[in-house]
Amino acid sequence: MEQKLHGKVALITGAAQGMGKDIARLLARQGAKIVMNDLNGEALQAAAEDIRRDGGEVIWVKADVSKREEVASMIDQATEAYSTIDILVNNAGLLRSTPFVDVEDEEWDLVMEVNLKSVYLSTKAVVPFMIAGGGGKIINMSSSAGRSVSTLGGAHYTTSKAAVLGLTRHLAKELASRNIRVNAVCPGLIDTEMVRKTCPPEQIAAYESSFPIQRLGTTREVADLVLFLASDDSSYITGASIDINGGDLMI
Template sequence: MEFAGKVVIVTGAGMGIGKGIALAFAREGAKVTVADMDLDSARETVKEIKAGGGEAIAVLVNVANSAEVKAMVDETVKCWVTVDILVNNAGIGTSAMVEDMTEEDWRRVIDVNLTGVFLCSKAVLPLMKARKYGKIVNISSTGGKRISYNGGANYTASKEGVIGFTRHLAYETAPYGINVNCICPGATITPLIQRIATPETLEERTRIIPKGRLCNPEDPAKAVLFLASDKAEMICGVALEVDGGSLLGWMDNESYEKKRKKKGASGDDS
């Protein structure tokens, strides 16, 4: 198993992408701290991990609260001595337009999505620097490379901030044997999305993805495990897109297919 004996913290691991990441690490032998604001959902993830023969603990945490972040790291060290890998996945979003957005809306998203990444990373750095080993993988979004499709300006700003923070921290920590990278998942099928999105919305999103489908939680999980592995030893500060090609352009597949057919009929390469 690739991560046998490694100690991993995954924030926001009670459901969705975070849960997929936690389960994937556990299958590869890692000891996983499943951290979430919803302790019941974290416990459900732990239950699944243990049912598969893995090791995990559930920890309640608000990543925007430095005291709770410290307690999360302390609990992990108490159980397993150190932290080898941190995955900053916890995130929230709102969809209000700027003129309708309250200051509280703005701060809440920035605090969780960006300040939370800062606080969690800062909390594990002494452990990683002391051992000259560590992997930090942050979860940004395709919304961090363009405007967010569903989220508001606060979400877009927070996810662009994660990319910038990742690059800067990677530069600071590379001399200490620490790799810091991030991934930018596209639209991903999670229980939340399945609950709130209409079939028409899902179809609309799928049309702009060249691969022809939305991501499953397992897709970003595979990218995270790669960046957290020794195979990625010389990869620092990247923002890896895991989006089925959605950032390649805004034209939907149906429209582009019409263009292909027109080109074939006319011989026009434009």
């Protein structure tokens, strides 16, 4: 079968585990050259080696994408290896569950920097390459929290993910004339390491029984949706926020 992303270059942030790892793996299997980013260098290297063993072409870059200078270095390394970037998946994220009355300024700023500022910095750095290359695809990972309120996270998490949706819509409108499509994915409860660490098994079971589709989503299901948005199959879609939550939130 023809690979949907043959010859494309895809940068995925927060790719050492969970959704980011499966997104990178699937995009590689569909022919993309992969740039994987994360703060966890050891896990990132192991994830990249898995892709290589599967026949994919990949480099990995340890960087804090909430820091401008580290994003610049990451983009330099990516474009030195592959010349351009055609697809950007802003997946890096941080979950904190602190009640609003207990949130300190430092924690608020940290969540905003990782969940929102990183999207701004990475997108701003990549867009010139997409313009020069005649177009591109940007997929921002928001959350059902961004469309309602968070199940597990605090007010800062909900706020950051809602802001990602606003940024997605504005960029979609502003960049459409440059043939750059910008969309957001809004996962509900997905079976990731972060969810399992945050939520005890009995609480997960209670959530599952409350969903119309009575289970957690899988990282592969999220990756399949990202692949659709990264490919030409979604060429007439921009500014969208697509839910993947088992029917938990119906808007």
